Amino acid sequence: MDTTRDPDLTRQRILEASAKEIHRQGFQAASIANILVDTGLTKGALYHHFPSKKDLGLAVVDEMVGVRLIERNIAPLREAAHPVLAMIDLIGRKQAQDEEYIRLGCPLNNLMQEMSPVDEDFRSRLNRILAMWQDTFEDALRRSQMAGEVRGEVNCRAAALFIVSAWEGCTGIAKNMQSVESYRACMSQLQSYVASLLKN
Amino acid sequence: MDTTRDPDLTRQRILEASAKEIHRQGFQAASIANILVDTGLTKGALYHHFPSKKDLGLAVVDEMVGVRLIERNIAPLREAAHPVLAMIDLIGRKQAQDEEYIRLGCPLNNLMQEMSPVDEDFRSRLNRILAMWQDTFEDALRRSQMAGEVRGEVNCRAAALFIVSAWEGCTGIAKNMQSVESYRACMSQLQSYVASLLKN
DNA sequence: ACACCAACATACCAATCGGTATGTAATGCC
DNA sequence: GGCATTACATACCGATTGGTATGTTGGTGT
Numbered sequence: 214m215d216t217t218r219d220p221d222l223t224r225q226r227i228l229e230a231s232a233k234e235i236h237r238q239g240f241q242a243a244s245i246a247n248i249l250v251d252t253g254l255t256k257g258a259l260y261h262h263f264p265s266k267k268d269l270g271l272a273v274v275d276e277m278v279g280v281r282l283i284e285r286n287i288a289p290l291r292e293a294a295h296p297v298l299a300m301i302d303l304i305g306r307k308q309a310q311d312e313e314y315i316r317l318g319c320p321l322n323n324l325m326q327e328m329s330p331v332d333e334d335f336r337s338r339l340n341r342i343l344a345m346w347q348d349t350f351e352d353a354l355r356r357s358q359m360a361g362e363v364r365g366e367v368n369c370r371a372a373a374l375f376i377v378s379a380w381e382g383c384t385g386i387a388k389n390m391q392s393v394e395s396y397r398a399c400m401s402q403l404q405s406y407v408a409s410l411l412k413n
Numbered sequence: 414m415d416t417t418r419d420p421d422l423t424r425q426r427i428l429e430a431s432a433k434e435i436h437r438q439g440f441q442a443a444s445i446a447n448i449l450v451d452t453g454l455t456k457g458a459l460y461h462h463f464p465s466k467k468d469l470g471l472a473v474v475d476e477m478v479g480v481r482l483i484e485r486n487i488a489p490l491r492e493a494a495h496p497v498l499a500m501i502d503l504i505g506r507k508q509a510q511d512e513e514y515i516r517l518g519c520p521l522n523n524l525m526q527e528m529s530p531v532d533e534d535f536r537s538r539l540n541r542i543l544a545m546w547q548d549t550f551e552d553a554l555r556r557s558q559m560a561g562e563v564r565g566e567v568n569c570r571a572a573a574l575f576i577v578s579a580w581e582g583c584t585g586i587a588k589n590m591q592s593v594e595s596y597r598a599c600m601s602q603l604q605s606y607v608a609s610l611l612k613n
Numbered sequence: 614a615c616a617c618c619a620a621c622a623t624a625c626c627a628a629t630c631g632g633t634a635t636g637t638a639a640t641g642c643c
Numbered sequence: 644g645g646c647a648t649t650a651c652a653t654a655c656c657g658a659t660t661g662g663t664a665t666g667t668t669g670g671t672g673t
Contacts, residue, residue: 255623386574423650
């Protein structure tokens with residue numbers, strides 16, 4: 214039998230299947246049984262790699278949700294020459310998001326809304342990611358402000374908080390409306406708001 | 414025994430207990446057993462008034478979540494003399510929201526995020542409420558625009574969509590941060606955005 | 614080659630879930 | 644005042660849940 218064992222890959226497959234299931238059903242409604250069917254594994258395998266469903270969920274938060282958000286929405290701004298212009302460009306690019314993603318919503322936002330009030334461990338980890346995102350926006354605004362691109366009276370920290378909030382708000386509302394059009398219209402308004410922070 | 418029967422009151426008590434439980438746990442995680450303990454009733458009573466948990470949830474959406482949102486966030490704008498000023502005032506008043514409400518988030522937004530992708534009946538009813546809210550904002554903007562208070566180039570429909578989205582985004586983010594301060598800062602930014610739609 | 618441990622598979626368990634069938638008491642109608 | 648119907652209470656059920664105890668097999672160091 215060519216049953217090669219690769220524990221790291223197995224763990225990764227579990228994480229990916231879990232991320233998908235959690236994205237679709239939410240964490241609490243996510244079924245371990247579904248994840249097992251999807252991966253073709255058994256309970257023995259899963260509980261060998263993760264001590265409990267909660268630990269699995271926290272690993273998904275850190276290693277999937279967090280990592281993906283960093284590489285998609287944080288990294289592009291880190292070393293941009295004109296940070297705020299890069300933000301506007303980034304928001305514009307998001308309007309090409311595919312329909313299923315809009316229907317299911319932002320994984321970070323979904324988990325925050327579901328888990329924050331009921332589990333402190335989830336909340337603190339999700340908050341770490343959220344804070345990182347807000348800090349990146351704040352830093353981008355501040356750098357552009359020092360470069361004279363953003364108006365001096367702008368409160369960078371508050372604006373960054375608002376941008377993150379409005380961003381997640383747009384995805385959340387579009388998710389309910391199941392409307393790509395609404396999503397684009399809303400993100401376009403957000404884009405205008407950010408542009409309004411620029412001089413002239 | 415003074416066991417007076419009042420079916421309407423009983424039904425209302427079930428709805429109120431259910432709204433509370435759903436607000437705390439979400440719909441799917443909401444426990445019928447908890448609702449029964451809270452009301453002091455039994456399964457027979459609950460399933461006499463509501464054929465299923467889902468029907469109970471839908472009734473909570475229509476009769477509790479929807480009604481409360483209308484009287485708190487829609488009615489104050491309907492016949493305001495200066496609609497946009499009333500909006501700014503309304504947003505300002507929300508900053509006095511108590512801590513528990515911020516921790517648990519907006520019931521409408523919570524249910525949208527949880528239920529929209531997994532149940533079409535919930536989604537359509539929640540969407541009705543959401544559309545009513547957006548329409549009210551749009552109408553307020555348009556009326557103020559015709560009165561010459563709002564700038565002519567403002568796209569009222571898109572702006573209304575953005576305001577609703579940002580509003581729910583603020584409550585959602587503040588819920589995760591568990592921070593009254595962040596909530597106020599965020600809503601204050603939203604207030605500034607709405608003010609920026611005014612002339613001068 | 615043998616031992617040992619990690620990497621799985623199988624079988625089972627208690628608890629909780631929403632839902633139902635049945636019983637009983639209060640209320641409104643004639 | 645009997646009688647039907649509404650308004651509940653009690654007891655029970657199958658399904659699903661996350662979790663565990665116990666096996667079995669593959670890789671690895673010596």
